[in-house]
Amino acid sequence: MRRVTLRSWKTAAVLVMACAAVALGANGSLAASHAKVVKVAIMTDCKGAFAFGYDFDIGGAQGAFAQFAHGVTKNHAKPSAGMTGIHVGSTQVKIVGYGCGNDTVPLAITETKRLMEQLNADVEIGPLSGDEAVATANYAKAHPTKTFIIGTAGSQDPTMQIAPKNMFRYHGDGAQWNAGIGELAYKKLHWRKAAIIMDDYSFGWTSAAGMIADFCAVGGDIVKRVFPPLNTTDYSSWVRQLPPPNQVDGYFSAVGGTGTSAMLKAFEQAYGKLNPKQWIGNLFFGFLGADKVVAPKLVGSYVGGFGNNPGVHYPKVDAYRAFMTKLYPKIPADDGFTYNYYMAAKALVQGLQKSGGAVGAKLQASLPRSINGPFQISNGGFVKLDSRRQAIQDQYQLQLVKNKDGSVSPQVVAYVPAVDQSFGGLFKPTSPPPGRTQPPCKRVHTPWQGKIQLVVNGKITKQVLK
Amino acid sequence: MSPAWNPAAWTRRQQIERGLVAAVLVLMIVFPATGISAYWSHQILIRTFLFGVAAASLIFLFAYGGMVSLAQTALFGIAGVILGNLATKGGPGGTSKGLHLGWDPTVALVLAIVLTTVIGLIFGAVAARSAGIYFLMITLTYSVIATYTLGQVTKISGFSGIGGINRYTPGWIGNILDHPNRLYYIALGVAVFVYALIRYIVRTPFGLTLQGVRDEPIRMSSLGYNVPLHRTLAFGFAAFIASLAGVLYAWWSGQVAPGNVDLPETINLLVMAVIGGLVRIEGAWLGAFAFILMDNYITSSTHIPGLGFGGTLFGGSFNTIVGVIFLVIVLVSPDGLLGIWGRLFEGRYLIRGRGAPPTIEPTIEAPEASQ
Numbered sequence: 001m002r003r004v005t006l007r008s009w010k011t012a013a014v015l016v017m018a019c020a021a022v023a024l025g026a027n028g029s030l031a032a033s034h035a036k037v038v039k040v041a042i043m044t045d046c047k048g049a050f051a052f053g054y055d056f057d058i059g060g061a062q063g064a065f066a067q068f069a070h071g072v073t074k075n076h077a078k079p080s081a082g083m084t085g086i087h088v089g090s091t092q093v094k095i096v097g098y099g100c101g102n103d104t105v106p107l108a109i110t111e112t113k114r115l116m117e118q119l120n121a122d123v124e125i126g127p128l129s130g131d132e133a134v135a136t137a138n139y140a141k142a143h144p145t146k147t148f149i150i151g152t153a154g155s156q157d158p159t160m161q162i163a164p165k166n167m168f169r170y171h172g173d174g175a176q177w178n179a180g181i182g183e184l185a186y187k188k189l190h191w192r193k194a195a196i197i198m199d200d201y202s203f204g205w206t207s208a209a210g211m212i213a214d215f216c217a218v219g220g221d222i223v224k225r226v227f228p229p230l231n232t233t234d235y236s237s238w239v240r241q242l243p244p245p246n247q248v249d250g251y252f253s254a255v256g257g258t259g260t261s262a263m264l265k266a267f268e269q270a271y272g273k274l275n276p277k278q279w280i281g282n283l284f285f286g287f288l289g290a291d292k293v294v295a296p297k298l299v300g301s302y303v304g305g306f307g308n309n310p311g312v313h314y315p316k317v318d319a320y321r322a323f324m325t326k327l328y329p330k331i332p333a334d335d336g337f338t339y340n341y342y343m344a345a346k347a348l349v350q351g352l353q354k355s356g357g358a359v360g361a362k363l364q365a366s367l368p369r370s371i372n373g374p375f376q377i378s379n380g381g382f383v384k385l386d387s388r389r390q391a392i393q394d395q396y397q398l399q400l401v402k403n404k405d406g407s408v409s410p411q412v413v414a415y416v417p418a419v420d421q422s423f424g425g426l427f428k429p430t431s432p433p434p435g436r437t438q439p440p441c442k443r444v445h446t447p448w449q450g451k452i453q454l455v456v457n458g459k460i461t462k463q464v465l466k
Numbered sequence: 467m468s469p470a471w472n473p474a475a476w477t478r479r480q481q482i483e484r485g486l487v488a489a490v491l492v493l494m495i496v497f498p499a500t501g502i503s504a505y506w507s508h509q510i511l512i513r514t515f516l517f518g519v520a521a522a523s524l525i526f527l528f529a530y531g532g533m534v535s536l537a538q539t540a541l542f543g544i545a546g547v548i549l550g551n552l553a554t555k556g557g558p559g560g561t562s563k564g565l566h567l568g569w570d571p572t573v574a575l576v577l578a579i580v581l582t583t584v585i586g587l588i589f590g591a592v593a594a595r596s597a598g599i600y601f602l603m604i605t606l607t608y609s610v611i612a613t614y615t616l617g618q619v620t621k622i623s624g625f626s627g628i629g630g631i632n633r634y635t636p637g638w639i640g641n642i643l644d645h646p647n648r649l650y651y652i653a654l655g656v657a658v659f660v661y662a663l664i665r666y667i668v669r670t671p672f673g674l675t676l677q678g679v680r681d682e683p684i685r686m687s688s689l690g691y692n693v694p695l696h697r698t699l700a701f702g703f704a705a706f707i708a709s710l711a712g713v714l715y716a717w718w719s720g721q722v723a724p725g726n727v728d729l730p731e732t733i734n735l736l737v738m739a740v741i742g743g744l745v746r747i748e749g750a751w752l753g754a755f756a757f758i759l760m761d762n763y764i765t766s767s768t769h770i771p772g773l774g775f776g777g778t779l780f781g782g783s784f785n786t787i788v789g790v791i792f793l794v795i796v797l798v799s800p801d802g803l804l805g806i807w808g809r810l811f812e813g814r815y816l817i818r819g820r821g822a823p824p825t826i827e828p829t830i831e832a833p834e835a836s837q
Contacts, residue, residue, distance in 0.1 A: 104725035105627045114762065118505045131626040134563070135721050138629030142643045142720060157563075162630075200617070201625045229617055230625060430557065436620055 036357055037092045040348065041115035042341070043099030043108075043126025043136075044151060049231055049257025050103055050128055055079045057151055058098060059331035060341030061125050063324045068349040069093060079328055088349055091357030096121050101132055103201075103230065103257075108132035112139055116146050122359040123147045125344045128337070130155030130174070130203025137162040145360045147367070149348055152340035155202035156209070157433045159390035160421060166364050168389045170347050170371060171307050171340040173421055174203050174254075175210030175434065178282060178304035180397045180416040180452045180465075181252075182215025185280055185302065187465055191215070191249035193223050195242045197263065198254035200227040200436070207254040207282045209434035211304065213423050215252070216441035217449060223248060227436050232259055235266035245271055245278055256284040261293045268297075276300035276400070286398055286410030287335055295400045295408040302399050302413070306336030308375045309396040309412045312458045316381065320374035339375065343383070347371050377460070378417035388429070392420045396455070415453040415460045423447075479811050487748070494654055498647045508646040512718050513758050515653035518751030519660050520711035521739045523704040528744050530668050531700040532597075532680035537605040539735045540612035541586050541705045543727030545712030547616060549578040550628030550722050564628040565621065572636040579709045586705020587698060594694035594701065597683070609732045617724040627723020631716045642717055653714050657751065660707055664747050667703065676700050737788070741795055743802030752803050760788050 044057040059079035065071035065086045071093075075081035086093040096119040099111040108127055112135075115121050124146065127136050133153030140148045141164040148167045150158060154174030158167060172179075185191040194215060198208035204227070212222050228238040235255075242251060255263045260281070268274055274297050279285075282304040285294055309317070324333035324342070331338055347368055354366035373383040376394050384392045394417050398410035421427060424447040432438045452465040473481060498507045520542050527533040547564075552574035556566035593604040616623040635642050642649040667673045678686045679696050687693050716722050725731070734757065742753020764787050799805035 104625075105629075105721050105723035106719070106725040106731070109719050109721050110761075113509055117509055118762070120505075131723070134626050135629055135723075138720055141630065142632060200620075433563075435624075 036090065037094050038088075038123065038352060038357060038359055039094050039096045039119065039121045040123045040125065041097050041099060041119060041121035042095060042151070043101065043112060043115060043124050043128070043132075044341075045103055045128045045132075046098075046100040047107075048102035048104070049259065053128060053152075053337040054098075054100075055328075056331055056335055056337035057126070057128060057341045059324075059328040060338035061151070061345040062095075063327055063331075063333075063338070064342045064345035064349060065093065065095075066327055067323055068346060073327060076328060077330055079331065088352040089357065091352055093349075093352070099124075099126060101127055101129070103129040103132060105131050105135040108135045109139060112136055116143065121146070123149065123348060123363070125149050125341060125348065126151040127153055129153050130206060131201050133158045134162070134202050137164055137167055140164040140167045147359065147363050149344040149367070151344055152337050153203065154206055155433075156206040156421065156427060157202060159388045160427060161429055161433050163388040163429065165389075168344075168347065168364075168367055168385065170343040170373075170383055170385070170391050171336075172391055172393045172395060172419060174207035174282070175213065175423065175427070176391075176393060176419045176421055177306055177336075177395060178207060178210030179214060179395045179419040179423070179446070180414055180448060181280060181302060181304045182211055182213070182220060183218050183449065183452055183465060184397055184414060185215055185250060185252075186218045186220050188302070189250060189277055189280075191220060193221050193248050194250045194252055195224040195226070195248050196222055196252040196254065197226045197228070197238065197242060199256055199259065200229045202433070204230070204254045204256065205434035205436065205438070207256075207304070208252065209427075209439055210423075211252045211254065211280070211282070212441055213426055213439055213444070214446065217426075217444045217446050219443055220441075222252075222441045225436060228255065228259070228263070230257070230259070233262055235259070235263040236270065239263065239267040239270050242267070245275065248278075250278040250280060253279065253281040253285065256282065260284045264294060264297060274298060280304070283336060286400060287337075295410070299400050299402050299408055302397065303410050305395045305397050306339075307393050307395060308334055308336055308339050309415075309455075310334040310398070310409065311411050312396070312455065312460075314377075316372075317374045343371070343373060377415075384418075386420060386422075388421075390421045392418050395419045397452075412455045412458065414465060415455050416448045417451075417453075419448065491658070498650055504646075507650050510755075510758055510762060512646075512650055512653045512714075514751060514755045515650075515657040516711045516714035516718060517735070517738060517754040517758065519657055519714065520708055520735055521742065521750035521754050522660055522664060522747055523707035523711070524735060524739045525742075525744055525747055525750050526664050526668075526707065527700060527704045528739075529746065530673060530680060531676050531697060533593075533697065533700070534602050534736075535605045535701070535704065536602060536732050536736065537586075537589055537593075537608035537612075538704065538708045539732040540609045540727045541582055541589075541708040542712040542715065542735075543612060543616065543722060543724075544585060545578045545582040545709035546631070546716035546722030546726065547623050547628060548581050549574050549713055549716050550631045551622055552577060553634040554628060554630055555634070563620075563624060563626050566628075570636075571634050572638070574634075575636060575713060578713055579706065582709035582712065583702055583706040586708070587702035589705070590698040590701025591694075594697035606732075609727060609729065613724050613728045616727065623722075623724065625724055627721055627725070629721045631722065632718070632720035635717060649714075649717055653718070656710050656714060660710065661747055661751075664707075672696070672699070737792055741792060741802055743799075743804030745801050746804050749802055749804045756803065757788070760791060764788070 042058055042061050044054055045051055046054045062079050062083045069086045069088050071083045071086040073083050097115050099115050101108045101111055127133055128151055130153055133150055133155050134157045137158035144166050150169040156173050159169050196208050198204040224243055226238055226241045276298045280302045283306040286303040287306055321333045351363050351367035355362045369385045370382045372381055376383045378394050396412045397414040399413045400408055401411045402408050426444055454461050454463045524538045527535045551565040552567050552569045553571045554566045555568040589608050593601055617625045676696050679693050683693050738753040738757045741756050742749030
């Protein structure tokens with residue numbers, strides 16, 4: 001009979017010890033958590049359709065930390081290089097990590113777990129996109145001691161149907177951003193019948209819901225809804241499902257990210273040159289890089305908003321732009337990605353000031369229910385949160401215009417004050433969340449109906465849209 | 467005493483390997499109680515256990531049935547989606563996607579496993595008459611069908627998937643959110659159960675016949691064995707194992723979405739199995755552990771400048787780094803990490819082992835004669 005030698009047992013023992021050592025090493029960060037340090041994670045996307053927003057988001061959040069909490073950036077050209085020295089009173093704020101999603105649920109959850117459980121963050125600022133926010137809301141519900149401030153995700157569910165008490169959103173959802181755009185189509189372009197093409201996920205549905213609700217509210221009819229999957233590259237079969245241009249008055253588009261340009265190209269190949277008066281897009285017609293490719297083909301088209309008002313000037317918004325441009329010259333301060341993450345971090349700083357650096361339930365109780373926003377005009381310039389911790393925010397509808405230098409950019413043409421998430425009661429926690437067939441097209445009364453103010457040459461007028 | 471349970475009758479290699487397995491098992495059992503790292507217990511190790519179970523279903527099919535299946539991830543996801551649809555509740559504060567029928571979680575659990583096994587049997591029945599690259603392609607098709615069915619049929623999932631599943635666990639398990647160690651021990655128990663079950667199955671007449679089908683399908687058919695039936699049953703059994711992993715994942719993550727069953731995830735499971743070693747069941751957990759460690763720590767590495775996300779090395783791409791490591795492992799040892807381990811014993815690691823094709827170990831080892 002063979003005997004087990006001493007050497008083989010040594011090998012086994014060494015391997016077991018190595019496993020334990022790795023585990024201990026992984027735990028090293030936990031040991032140092034006794035100092036008064038609030039750990040913050042910034043969750044965004046570095047892959048997928050919205051990867052270009054990675055540094056916009058981080059730059060926005062860190063802009064607020066620099067402005068209100070003494071943060072010092074490591075690299076003015078690259079926000080993701082990091083920021084140090086952030087403190088609120090005597091409380092240090094440490095950015096423990098940047099989450100890297102790809103607009104899908106599995107990676108959002110894996111990354112959120114990494115940030116909140118491995119890096120032990122107390123607060124997450126993020127995520128970026130709609131489905132990720134739905135997943136994060138479910139995660140937040142299961143982790144009530146952690147605090148989540150949505151970065152710039154626009155799905156309705158997180159603060160309407162799911163609505164965990166530890167989740168906050170200081171910007172509008174995708175439907176809110178489109179408040180007023182249907183009325184513009186009806187009254188300015190005289191659309192009566194329209195088709196809609198929307199990304200087949202939570203943000204696409206919510207964004208489309210805003211257009212549908214607003215257009216149908218004033219008497220318009222949506223005759224066809226088409227919903228290609230996110231990250232589709234060939235839209236030819238999808239645009240063929242849309243009625244041809246002679247059968248509808250126009251098309252709403254809620255196709256985003258890298259898909260916007262591909263979808264419009266497929267439409268051109270199917271039906272010929274785009275007619276700007278027949279197209280209205282959500283924010284992806286005017287922001288997030290799409291303006292370079294998409295906008296030049298659609299000069300004159302109306303575009304849904306992003307809670308911001310590019311081209312409009314008044315002291316507090318100019319101060320915000322000046323600060324952000326000095327801090328991160330390459331990051332567009334007027335972009336919704338930048339601005340929404342900025343607002344989230346600003347709210348966190350105010351919350352920590354009030355809670356004295358405490359996190360968890362105390363921070364959640366201390367986060368502001370009303371916060372001064374650079375782009376906010378109504379309500380004394382303060383964005384208010386509703387009972388489900390969702391922003392009631394001014395919206396600005398846009399039109400693509402050609403500038404003197406030949407570039408094309410969105411210009412504010414209408415102002416819709418204090419848009420709430422429910423659209424005056426149309427959307428409720430008990431109603432199904434936006435989807436392929438939700439909401440149905442029906443005539444209702446939205447609070448802003450007949451009250452949308454026109455904006456001319458960057459000035460909000462008393463004149464209402466007729 | 468049976469030689470299988472008599473350490474004195476084991477070979478030196480068996481003594482070391484079984485000693486090591488016992489030591490690791492003991493370490494896993496006591497690990498949460500040590501309080502060393504809750505993150506390791508609840509994220510790294512639970513994921514290792516459950517993805518190891520999924521990889522074990524793939525390795526079982528390859529090592530004992532000669533079938534490389536790319537459908538295991540799809541079956542894993544199907545189980546999670548069935549559980550999510552049946553167990554979750556809708557309404558204010560509930561989950562916002564799926565059917566959210568709100569059934570008893572135990573019933574949902576049983577149905578998720580049973581229905582996934584039935585789907586696996588159907589998948590297997592269709593694919594059983596093909597082999598090699600054709601079998602691979604058919605199972606790849608299953609994976610694509612699952613991804614797009616879940617994505618397109620928004621009633622049951624949609625691209626958002628179903629969330630909040632981990633809030634609806636059976637009463638006999640209790641709240642795994644407040645008591646994550648329960649999920650840890652359930653996952654560990656399932657992993658041990660699956661390992662033991664596969665070891666048992668491959669020694670039964672069915673398992674031996676399956677290995678015959680793997681090696682000599684024509685001869686087995688000539689002898690009167692129903693080759694497609696055995697392959698179908700093996701596929702169904704593997705689907706059962708994959709469903710266990712899918713349920714565990716749904717409880718661990720709380721979410722199941724088409725992104726869990728898409729092509730990258732399918733490849734990831736195959737990578738886990740190949741890294742561990744496709745020839746032995748133990749390789750499933752070894753490969754899952756190695757992959758999850760890479761996934762977790764390379765992603766967040768700040769020790770090597772430029773390595774993590776947004777870094778400059780390899781374009782800051784995690785997949786590139788994993789690809790390079792995968793390539794090195796496969797080049798050094800075509801039969802994975804367990805192959806390296808085997809070569810250490812065979813003493814031909816440096817010269818003779820290089821480039822040798824993977825070998826399938828005999829399932830039943832003749833007990834070494836007492837010396």
